[in-house]
Amino acid sequence: MSAGAAxxxxxxxxGGAPAAGAAxxxxxxxxxAPLPLWREVALVAAKDxxxxxxxxxxxGQVLPFALxxxxxxxxxxxxxxxxxxxxxxxxxxxxxxLAGLPAVNRSVGVELAPGVRDQLALTRLDPSGLFVxxxxxxxxxxxxxxxxxxxxxxxxxxxRPGGAAVLAAAGVPATVAxxxxxxxxxxxxxxxxxRETLLPLLVLPVTSPVLLAATRAWEDALARAPGDAWGWxxxxxxxxVTYLAAxxxxxxxxxxxGT
Amino acid sequence: xxxxxxxGRLFSVRVEAALGxxxxxxxxxxxVLGLAVAPxxxxxxxxxxxxxxxxxxxxxxYLAFGVTALASGLYLWPRTRAVAWDxxxxxxxxIGVLCTGLTLALGSLWGRPIWGVWWAWDARLITxxxxxxxxxxxxxxxxxxxxxxxxxxxxxVAALVAFVDVPIVHFxxxxxxxxxxxxxxxxxxxxxxxxxxxxxTLWVGVLAFTxxxxxxVALRYRIAGLEAARDAAAxxxxxxxxxxxxxxxxxxxxPAGVPAP
Amino acid sequence: MPTVVRCRxxxxxxxxxxxxxxxxxxxxxxxxxxxxxxxGAGKTTLLRLLAGLVPPARxxxxxxxxxxxxxxxxxxxxxxxxxxxxxxxxxxxxxENLRLRARLLGAARERVDGxxxxxxxxxxxxxxxxxxxxxxxxxxxxxxxWLADAPLVLLDEPxxxxxxxxRARLDAWLAEAVAGGRTVLVxxxxxxxxxxxxAREVVMVGGQxxxxxxxxx
Numbered sequence: 001m002s003a004g005a006a007x008x009x010x011x012x013x014x015g016g017a018p019a020a021g022a023a024x025x026x027x028x029x030x031x032x033a034p035l036p037l038w039r040e041v042a043l044v045a046a047k048d049x050x051x052x053x054x055x056x057x058x059x060g061q062v063l064p065f066a067l068x069x070x071x072x073x074x075x076x077x078x079x080x081x082x083x084x085x086x087x088x089x090x091x092x093x094x095x096x097x098l099a100g101l102p103a104v105n106r107s108v109g110v111e112l113a114p115g116v117r118d119q120l121a122l123t124r125l126d127p128s129g130l131f132v133x134x135x136x137x138x139x140x141x142x143x144x145x146x147x148x149x150x151x152x153x154x155x156x157x158x159x160r161p162g163g164a165a166v167l168a169a170a171g172v173p174a175t176v177a178x179x180x181x182x183x184x185x186x187x188x189x190x191x192x193x194x195r196e197t198l199l200p201l202l203v204l205p206v207t208s209p210v211l212l213a214a215t216r217a218w219e220d221a222l223a224r225a226p227g228d229a230w231g232w233x234x235x236x237x238x239x240x241v242t243y244l245a246a247x248x249x250x251x252x253x254x255x256x257x258g259t
Numbered sequence: 260x261x262x263x264x265x266x267g268r269l270f271s272v273r274v275e276a277a278l279g280x281x282x283x284x285x286x287x288x289x290x291v292l293g294l295a296v297a298p299x300x301x302x303x304x305x306x307x308x309x310x311x312x313x314x315x316x317x318x319x320x321y322l323a324f325g326v327t328a329l330a331s332g333l334y335l336w337p338r339t340r341a342v343a344w345d346x347x348x349x350x351x352x353x354i355g356v357l358c359t360g361l362t363l364a365l366g367s368l369w370g371r372p373i374w375g376v377w378w379a380w381d382a383r384l385i386t387x388x389x390x391x392x393x394x395x396x397x398x399x400x401x402x403x404x405x406x407x408x409x410x411x412x413x414x415x416v417a418a419l420v421a422f423v424d425v426p427i428v429h430f431x432x433x434x435x436x437x438x439x440x441x442x443x444x445x446x447x448x449x450x451x452x453x454x455x456x457x458x459x460t461l462w463v464g465v466l467a468f469t470x471x472x473x474x475x476v477a478l479r480y481r482i483a484g485l486e487a488a489r490d491a492a493a494x495x496x497x498x499x500x501x502x503x504x505x506x507x508x509x510x511x512x513x514p515a516g517v518p519a520p
Numbered sequence: 521m522p523t524v525v526r527c528r529x530x531x532x533x534x535x536x537x538x539x540x541x542x543x544x545x546x547x548x549x550x551x552x553x554x555x556x557x558x559x560g561a562g563k564t565t566l567l568r569l570l571a572g573l574v575p576p577a578r579x580x581x582x583x584x585x586x587x588x589x590x591x592x593x594x595x596x597x598x599x600x601x602x603x604x605x606x607x608x609x610x611x612x613x614x615x616e617n618l619r620l621r622a623r624l625l626g627a628a629r630e631r632v633d634g635x636x637x638x639x640x641x642x643x644x645x646x647x648x649x650x651x652x653x654x655x656x657x658x659x660x661x662x663x664x665x666w667l668a669d670a671p672l673v674l675l676d677e678p679x680x681x682x683x684x685x686x687r688a689r690l691d692a693w694l695a696e697a698v699a700g701g702r703t704v705l706v707x708x709x710x711x712x713x714x715x716x717x718x719a720r721e722v723v724m725v726g727g728q729x730x731x732x733x734x735x736x737x
Contacts, residue, residue, distance in 0.1 A: 032597060114605035115605030118571070121572075125624045205396060205424075206420065209427045209428045209431040235434075242427065
């Protein structure tokens with residue numbers, strides 16, 4: 001974890017010895033013990049989900065957007081030729097990727113309200129806890145979105161559902177990977193004046209293998225031929241763990257020092 | 260590479276000049292060899308000559324992104340943190356994106372007469388295209404972050420994430436194309452049995468582009484140093500202006516030191 | 521007396537602009553320092569610098585024995601900071617915001633009720649922070665800083681938008697903080713508002729600290 005400590009000032013800063021010279025005054029309060037990571041994650045995720053429950057940005061704006069995309073696909077690919085049913089897995093994940101962008105933008109935007117970053121920085125919240133908590137909340141929101149999107153596609157595209165186990169096994173790591181990569185890049189672009197326009201260019205190329213692997217796994221699942229799917233599932237887990245680990249290691253270096 | 264100082268050059272003036280001259284000479288040799296000396300390919304005809312550019316640009320693209328990743332890692336590592344690594348990472352990525360774009364364009368020009376299409380969904384092509392966009396995003400991010408310490412740190416993180424993503428892209432695309440569509444458009448390997456003059460030409464191409472890469476990176480690095488010097492000078496002027504304005508505003512000029520007893 | 525804040529020739533950049541252009545400042549333990557000066561003089565940046573929220577570009581900064589040039593994070597649990605904005609989530613209620621802040625600060629839960637009472641926010645605990653008036657938001661910010669229970673208190677325009685009752689509460693908190701030996705820096709355009717507190721005035725002009733004068737009364 002030495003690299004992690006090096007990259008994450010939040011955790012590494014905790015052992016800092018006072019400089020020589022001017023002595024601490026007024027009996028400085030002892031540094032509060034850091035929260036365990038899981039507590040930080042739970043606090044942040046619960047906070048984000050509560051904000052979502054109040055503001056309904058995902059359910060009221062992002063989900064309808066994803067549904068519009070699903071309808072637009074039908075306009076683009078003639079619904080009478082069976083193309084839609086065949087392309088459904090790929091279209092599903094394209095819609096999820098596109099919906100993931102505003103979801104992540106919103107999630108990070110909440111922390112960019114005036115003064116919030118300053119006040120958070122003065123608490124003992126570790127940036128990696130903040131990162132994982134926000135990823136978890138986005139995963140929950142995207143999962144809820146998928147729970148509506150999937151049935152909608154079954155109905156609109158005349159898809160025959162099946163292979164639920166493979167769908168879930170691929171869907172979970174794919175969603176984690178999209179949320180983690182999106183949150184990390186939104187953090188990288190945070191504080192710049194162009195975060196919202198820059199984010200798609202940053203996130204979509206990085207998550208393109210996720211789209212690819214999730215689509216293939218779902219095609220295999222719907223074709224009732226899950227043999228190949230497990231390789232894709234493994235690849236999705238590699239991607240999810242990679243982006244999560246990168247975010248946990250780097251979010252400290254990324255998040256603070258914003259303007 | 261003595262990339263530890265805050266300003267200045269990547270190489271000495273003499274090495275820089277020698278690099279430029281050597282690159283120019285190598286490109287000249289490549290032009291003669293590739294256009295006149297090397298025979299047209301038995302199967303592909305003159306179109307094959309594009310390979311003398313296409314293969315070297317692809318090589319330099321990967322080299323450049325590797326250097327960007329390495330420099331970014333060295334920047335993030337506290338013991339080796341130096342602004343020079345950030346500049347090197349940025350300079351190298353710019354040349355890398357340029358060469359990736361060239362690789363795609365040249366490949367397309369070659370594919371049209373040989374495959375009959377401008378573009379094929381070949382694993383290598385897709386990976387290269389994704390790479391192009393990955394690092395285009397990195398450059399866009401660098402541009403908005405600016406040359407501050409925090410900006411350099413974020414840029415380094417972005418470069419490493421992009422680099423870590425490359426194998427994921429590569430393997431998923433590779434696996435996808437081999438699983439679902441066994442090479443139908445083409446089978447010829449890019450370097451089946453190149454020999455003699457053709458092999459020599461290809462190697463001269465690699466040499467020329469590598470030297471060109473080094474010369475351009477050194478140049479871009481030096482420009483970044485000059486930009487930083489310009490910004491530093493502007494900052495000095497801004498500080499002096501503020502100090503002067505404060506003095507003009509009146510008030511006793513004394514440091515706000517320890518309070519009077 | 522130990523020095524709580526020590527700044528020497530500090531330059532601090534915001535987007536490349538020298539918001540601080542060579543600040544010298546010493547603050548002793550238990551002192552109250554009032555930062556005054558025209559808009560754009562660098563008062564806010566100086567407070568944010570001392571909280572470790574912006575990096576010094578040049579010079580020395582030592583706060584409570586921590587060298588901020590080397591590490592801007594180690595001393596943050598010793599800071600109570602009230603900025604221009606309360607830094608709360610608009611969709612969470614007043615009580616939710618303070619409870620979350622208390623957990624993240626490691627403050628006891630009971631302190632939340634104390635903070636609400638002190639700031640006079642008991643009647644709007646269930647109101648989303650985004651629906652508060654400017655004065656109520658300022659009270660919420662003060663309540664959040666009180667939760668931190670820190671030896672160094674940094675207040676940026678704490679009087680802004682506060683009504684008479686709010687100012688009285690702020691005065692009471694300041695008096696109590698001073699009595700408790702805390703060190704306080706207040707940036708304000710209304711130094712006369714700090715009634716009943718023995719304070720030293722530091723004037724900032726053009727990103728520098730210029731003049732010292734006692735305003736103790």
